[in-house]
Amino acid sequence: MRVLVVEDEDVMAEAVALGLRRAGYAADVAVDGEEALTLTDLNPYDVVLLDRDLPVLHGDEVCRRLVDAGNRARILMLTAAGALDDRVEGLHLGADDYLAKPFAFAELLARVDALCRRTTRAAPPVLRFADLEIDTGRREVRRAGQPVPLTLKEYGVLVELVRADGAVVSAEELLARVWDENADPFTNAVRVTMVGLRRKLGEPVPVETLRGAGYRVVS
Known part of the structure; x- marks a missing residue:
């Protein structure tokens, strides 16, 4: 899942982005409104922290x-103005949620998690495909009831594949959804991550490669 942090205070912007990355999100930063619109034109975001x-x-x-x-991203407005009228005005503009500064990062993360769930079609908090089970709230993966410890990128890739429910997801789509703007479009990060993911998931391998097309989960 990918988040855009739009904040002109560099220290705060980078701190929020770092926290999101540590929580498993791909996070980009924009420091002004024009840059934010440019990035949302280029990249598919699930949430914009504005x-x-x-x-x-x-x-x-x-x-x-x-x-x-008609941008699909959910908008969480952040502002130092926490009065009721300010919150109502922000929501009337089309924001999905509103959080006044200063805020606890744990609350921000909980709101981002909730908004990300709303970007998909009524996705349950626990995703299942064949014998795979993903608890998106706890970010835990099990296969045939056994825990599977994954890195953040391996987890992100698996979530995207399971959400696709057997449809093919290209390497370019995975790079856009799980990594951030600092990722080299010519990198082999997806392929390397897929090697580790397959190894940890074990046999029979539930992820299939379609050469020249991408990847999909199989039962």
Whole structure:
């Protein structure tokens, strides 16, 4: 799952992005409203963490444009203004949620988790495919009832494949969904991650490679 952090305070932006990455998300950072719109045009985000008081283009206008364009990303507005009228105004602009600064990162992460679940079609908190079981709340994976310890990237790739429910997912799609803007488009990160994922999941291997097309889970 991929998140865009739109915040002009560099230290805060990088701290939030780092926390999200440690929680298993791919996270990019934009420091003004125009950059935010550019990145949302280029990348498929699940959630946009949007500060209201942005330079170049105000956060309210960014929110309005994303909603008008039909962007699928959920919008969580962040602002120092926590009054009721401010929260109501943000939601009327089309934001999905609102969080006043200062905030606890644990609460921010819980809200991002909740919004990410809403970007998919009524996905249950526990995903299942054949003998695979993924608890997305605890970020735990089991196969045939046995725990499977995965790295954050291995976990992210497996979630995307299971959510596709047997449909083919290309390496480019996985790179866009699980990594962030710092990933080299020519990297072999997906292939290397897939090797480790297959090894940990064991036999019979539940992930199939379709040469030139991508990957899918098989029962």
